[in-house]
Amino acid sequence: MSLVVSQLTIDCPDPTTLARWWASVLGWVQVEDDEPDDDEVEIAPPAGDATPWLFIRVPETKTVKNRLHVDVRPPDGSDQPTELARLLELGATRVDIGQGDVPWIVLADPEGNEFCLLRSTPAQLAAARA
Template sequence: MAVMPLVVSQLTIDSRDPHALAAWWAQVLQWQYVWEPAPDDDEIEISPPGGGATNWLFIRVEDPKRGKNRLHADLRPPDGSDQATELERLLGLGATRVDIGQGDVPWVVLADPEGNEFCLLRGTPSQAAAALAAESAGS
């Protein structure tokens, strides 16, 4: 009997204020709520339109964030945009630049309003696919 692989249901993110953080990330990613959250909800879930990625679930926790994330999101500018445009948009929404010792790299390390780090990559999905195809053709 073949064993079926596990299915990732959602990525869970601890949060002091899950309502505010879910709303921020929904705006950043242009995702929607899975259900309309009630004011007393301690869990808020967002998902991409069309289900193209794993949902994110924000859960209320009382303990503060400590140290650098062990897991983080890498975001690409959408086709038709670029890193500089998206960086300006993210900073305008309240992201902050952070230095986690990354040095001189082509991506930008940012933090959300609760201090969770994420990276804004340089290339768009089409640029990344073209680079991968060129690399594969060369091998």
């Protein structure tokens, strides 16, 4: 029997703000808690079809490149340029981590955590793998 990933935990100085930002980016919702706490905020997809993310308050800010990062893919019906414009409008910034000439775009969230915007949509990826 395999372990099941319960959630992805992200350390940050401001869990509420960062959780709201990522919920907006991903189209997710904040998971309501019986005991609301600004030190921990969880978000998840409305359909519950992906691993939730838990944002936890820590006193320090990010200082070096992430050891783990998120790759996001444009949804079917959209494309990389459209999603890039949306992410930049929401407050993402372009970053150079030495990636060179690659088909994905490296960005950072408002707290500086790197993530990649991939080029193909889920349907394009499925067609390429078929």
